[in-house]
Amino acid sequence: MRVPVSWLREYAALPAGVTARELAARLIAVGLEVETVDELGADITGPVVVGRVLAIEELTGFKKPIRYCRVDVGAANGSGDPQNIICGARNFSEGDLVVVALPGAVLPGGFAIGARKTYGRMSEGMICSATELSLWEDHEGIIVLPEGFAEPGTDAFEPLGLRDDVLDIAVTPDRGYALSVRGVAREAAAAYGVEFRDPADVALPAADAAGGYPASVADAAICSRYVLRGVTGFDPDAPTPLWMKRRLAMTGVRSVSLAVDVTNYVMMELGQPLHAWDRARVRGPIEVRAAHRGERLETLDHVKRTLDPDDILITDESGPINIAGVMGGLDTEIGLETTDVLIEAAHFDAAHIARSSRRHQLSSESSRRFERGVDSAVQLAAATRAVLLLEELGGAVVDEGVTHIDLGAARQPVALAERHAARVAGVDYPKGTSARRLREVGCEVAEADGGDTLLVTPPSWRPDLGDPNDLAEEVIRLEGYENIPSVPPRAPAGRGLTSGQRLRRAVGRGLAGAGFVEVLSYPFLGERDLDGLQLGAEDARRRTLRLANPLNDDEPLLRTTLLPGLLKALARNVGRGFGDVALFETGLVYLPREGAPERAPMLAVDRGPTGEELAAVEAAIPEQPRHVGAVLAGDREPAGWWGPGRPATWADAIEAAREVAHAAGAELVVRAARREPWHPGRCAALYVAGAEGAVLVGHAGELHPRTVAAFGLPARTAAMELVLDLVERAGVRAAAPEVSTYPVATRDVALVVDAAVPAGEVEAALREGAGELLESVRLFDVYTGEQVEEGRKSLAYALRFRAADRTLTAEEVAAARAAAVAAAAERTGAVLRG
Known part of the structure; x- marks a missing residue:
């Protein structure tokens, strides 16, 4: 999850002097894996300002259309005179506000801007595109700013968000809430002990609001909450505002159109995936159900997919229109002429979504969040936030009717001993620490038994909190893992490896x-x-x-x-x-x-076996x-x-x-x-x-x-x-060998045996016959050929003799050698080779 620090500050009142790297270190300390801190725009220097195009002269005689522009950049160039700039883009007109890099500026990639003669004219700077400023991917031309954006000559760094720090967080499967600016902001606020403003705190429709688009859920086990909100009169040509494009780009999302961008923006902000339909293409009531065997759906990637009974589907009278939480169907997607939009927000079962995503090999931002567990109570707020943005930015009219199906069960409180976290960590936390820290992560805490027991109701966005140890972990991580003393275990005496x-x-x-x-x-x-x-x-x-x-x-x-x-x-x-x-x-x-x-x-996991x-x-x-x-x-x-x-x-x-x-x-x-x-x-x-x-x-x-x-x-x-x-x-524990100080006597012996006789049997016979004076025996040659009979082989052994208490005589060595040969002859039929 990529989180812009400027967006984070809107919801967490972080101290003004806190840097992005200090914030990353604090988040790591409370358990989030911040992998990198990207300093966007750090490689842009020099004057980059807002300008107004005063005049455009079309130059001819070149291989491509070239325009010679006079641009008002206010007093930013030191003289107040219009700036003359050559530009090849065609998507702007006289009177438009644009972004201008003046001579002396350096753009991403080390691209230095200067005054130079080109196409027969002197060009004093550059009119910039979003790609050239690394704002977002855009190959349609330069940035045309909305009227009233800023006065000519205004520094463009702050209003465009050219410079920002982005935290790249590797979210573990148990912390799905951190796949949103809302979740990370709550963690940052808790880490610094500052105020948190919830972006989901929007004006919701009345609890008894009805008249929404007809819908039903077949099974609460696959979908516990389902919300639909609609708008009419939406302007499909309304552009996505620059600030939204910039924020989406910083989080790694490509801008598509205003309707789609709004759903992605709310998903990144609140962590709730949304889906937008062209309401004119939805036929009849919507039903959330499991797929029937043999059903098929062509998804937005133009692939016709065979559905599995384990898939959760969104259907209308025509059949499947979405694989829930994974990808929408092609027939109902938002088009270039869509004016009536239907927004869906739901809480689907995480296991079903995870299996569907892997089965269809479709991993999306939506499925990543559903399979990690989304907030089970934010759906109405997310859908409302989306339709209000469509109203504000796209001129839409929000439907008064609301579809809100709530089949979820309230979470039950977990009994937690007030001293449990202290006992687990081995740290003497002051009384009240557990209650304070659990409230900071969103839990409702009530006291019982005179404060010795806490009745903790985990928040809807934390499905991972289910038992006292989960709650103790929250207290310990916010108090700081680094504050837990390191006490090496002491090994009991007399114990070691088995x-x-x-x-x-x-x-x-x-x-x-x-x-x-x-x-x-x-x-x-x-x-x-x-x-x-x-x-x-x-x-x-x-x-x-x-x-x-x-x-x-x-x-x-x-x-x-x-x-x-x-x-x-x-x-x-x-x-x-x-x-x-x-x-x-x-x-x-x-x-x-x-x-x-x-x-x-x-x-069972709720009791002992x-x-x-x-x-x-x-x-x-x-x-x-x-x-x-x-x-x-x-x-x-x-x-x-x-x-x-x-x-x-x-x-x-x-x-x-x-x-x-x-x-x-x-x-x-x-x-x-x-x-x-x-x-x-x-x-x-x-x-x-x-x-x-x-x-x-x-x-x-x-x-x-x-x-x-x-x-x-x-x-x-x-x-x-x-x-x-x-x-x-x-195996046996061998005694340490005795090392004799007396000399060794070496004798070689070559024995001829049948080819089928294993060399190991001959060696065993030699060992047995030589007796205790034999120190070692080694096979050093095997010969078959003209000098031995066909079907026979010659085995040559080196025998080493030594006594522990004396120097062996030649007679003793000869006798031991002869005894070894005799034993080999008796057991294997060996004969000395001549």
């Missing part, structure tokens, strides 16, 4: 240290994602929970695996030029419980195990002067899983497996040792080519996913 929190941090540090970058993706997916993973119809990961109101219709399901989010993040990075990517994510997945209800129950209701909620909550996943593509080790790079492979995905297991203190066992979405020949099942034997905790490997194609990934992309909760349960 074991799960420590593990997650250790996993994050480990994977980050291994070159992975952490990402956070939305926990939503769609059927297309599951299809891309090549999951079969019976795969448990296809059993998902569906959101009742998804953010994205293409992703209505809660995730059962981290992989879709990771793969889409990987594809996005690769698509933006990052070819070598390694990402990881730790997060929850959501698995439906057996026998859970299809829909989670909705709890019963035991049965809590049990029903608990039954609907899905299981939420924590997973960790990682994906890799491109080079794992970059190329450079040191040599070629190394592409990421399935082995790097398995190593990432080992890093997670290491952080948990668990030993990972790797076995060949088949599982979507991994390549059937390059997939590993990952196990950890548990109390009941090996527990499957995840999979890793190279992704299936069809999955790679479905997500648009680089070829040979690798991934892993583990159930971190299962890894945590299998």
Whole structure:
């Protein structure tokens, strides 16, 4: 919402010396988000005055019409003589008042005005258009001022409003009243403790006034108040006054015509959207109702729209003429010859308007206000203000009859403990503070229990005030958030991170240290994602929970695996030029419980839940195990002067899983497996040792080519996913290793085994056979070729031996090596390679 400070001052008696930036700071302090302060006209300097055109000489012989004008600028030029000015505009005549920039002036954009010879004549200044002065958009010619606007030579800055400060406020959804000058002025008055003059305080017709245009409302739930007021004899050629054009332009609204401009002006002033019809085009009584399925309406943007039963419609005998609160129909719009105007002001249900606006993809100034909640009692005042402006500015005659349908219920008072705001803020506010501040925002306050309880009736323009905490917030923000003392919480001794929190941090540090970058993706997916993973119809990961109101219709399901989010993040990075990517994510997945209800129950908000209701909620909550996943593509080790790079492979995905297991203190066992979405020949099942034997905790490997194609990934992309909760349960707190000061003895051994024998089994046998003297074992070479038999492979391991209390002898090392080889031969059929 853009609010000119000059307009604001009409309704809030702000101190004269308050600057726009000081006002913005004060409004921010009471909770309004003032994003910027625009200083309009600050780049206009020098003499810009009112002038009267005395004579016009038409110059010929040029490619376009040129006029040589003599303009009376009074004494503004220092001599009192008429000013000679060249001008190409055609929309003014002799005797008209215009705006003149004299030599020495600088207009927006740094355009300096001087005296110069052009078209064979000396031009001493410029006759200005609204666009050249940045007043409003106007491409029809220069500004022609109304007669009596000012005397020639008068400085034009103040009467034209060339300089003004505009507050640009980002209005949050709960503060719809701030989408008006009226609402912001009330906030400013409260912030400074000064008088507020309500622009809605206009002379209203008698309460029993009747005879208005016939109308009815089908359902109070969709429209609680409906007002119609009309005028006749309106002059469709009457121009919008300059002051109104200027104010509309400063608020970001384009001037259209006087009738339309008046409705927009009142909307910006009071926050109440209005709609104007050509009454001659409205056929029969008006009815406010919900749409019927299949109805259609051509709106003002020339689009024929199919209406939904959730849409609120304004109809006459011909059918729909408006989508209420969103956009009017084409057939009844104000035209260039309209003389009888019907003004509508209504209070529509906010939720209906919000849904209609999104359904039809029509977001307007009107819908923005309705969906945030407008004042439910200002409709008659707004319509009256509009017809009085049409009478004043357009020569119209206001109808005596008024249509006023009031179906709203009076707001009930809220009981508020007088000390409630003080207890919430932790500040000892003096007694009477709450009542005073609540009255400043428009509440009616009565005292009970000797003043210890306040009965507060929120005003009609504050639908967001509904319980004691809402009211306490009003008191606290006006008293100043900055006056609430900052008291850091004191952590009780002996408490810290849980074991799960420590593990997650250790996993994050480990994977980050291994070159992975952490990402956070939305926990939503769609059927297309599951299809891309090549999951079969019976795969448990296809059993998902569906959101009742998804953010994205293409992703209505809660995730059962981290992989879709990771793969889409990987594809996005690769698509933006990052070819070598390694990402990881730790997060929850959501698995439906057996026998859970299809829909989670909705709890009441006006009372606490019963035991049965809590049990029903608990039954609907899905299981939420924590997973960790990682994906890799491109080079794992970059190329450079040191040599070629190394592409990421399935082995790097398995190593990432080992890093997670290491952080948990668990030993990972790797076995060949088949599982979507991994390549059937390059997939590993990952196990950890548990109390009941090996527990499957995840999979890793190279992704299936069809999955790679479905997500648009680089070829040979690798991934892993583990159930971190299962890894945590299998982990043990490892004792700090003993560091021996004695030397290490290294022995290599090359073993030939069948090609189908996993290297991990050979390693496990070596560890078991070598005994406690073995410090580590590392596979450093795998060979298949002419020097081994077909169907066999050679595995070369480096064995490190060390004792904690002595230097090992050659005989001890040889015996340990021989025992390791013997164990490998017995368990895997390995033979020493010659």
